[in-house]
Amino acid sequence: MSVKGIQPIVSEYHLLWEALQHYQERLEKFSSMSTDEDQQLKYDEKLQDMDGLLRSIKLAAKNDYQLDLK
Structure with a gap:
């Protein structure tokens, strides 16, 4: 994700992760x-x-910042 495109900062990874999880929950519902x-x-x-x-996104966050998104 960050190699050719945008490179989010840590807070943006968290925000994106939470938003996508929320959307996933809605789709499941x-x-x-x-x-x-x-x-x-x-x-x-x-x-x-x-x-x-x-x-x-999880892989990109790990590669960019050693960030473990859960």
């Missing part, structure tokens, strides 16, 4: 509450993308 299979599939696809994004 919407997915579980949805009665429409197509809509549920869209939520689940976004959740898969979110998992990859969270892993990327």
Whole structure:
């Protein structure tokens, strides 16, 4: 993330991490509450993308600042 793009500072990593976790929780809630299979599939696809994004951010924070995001 920081190699070619932006290089967030520590506080920005924390803010981004918290915001993405909050969004992930909302997607999980919407997915579980949805009665429409197509809509549920869209939520689940976004959740898969979110998992990859969270892993990327966690790795970048570790590489840039030895920061362990949880």
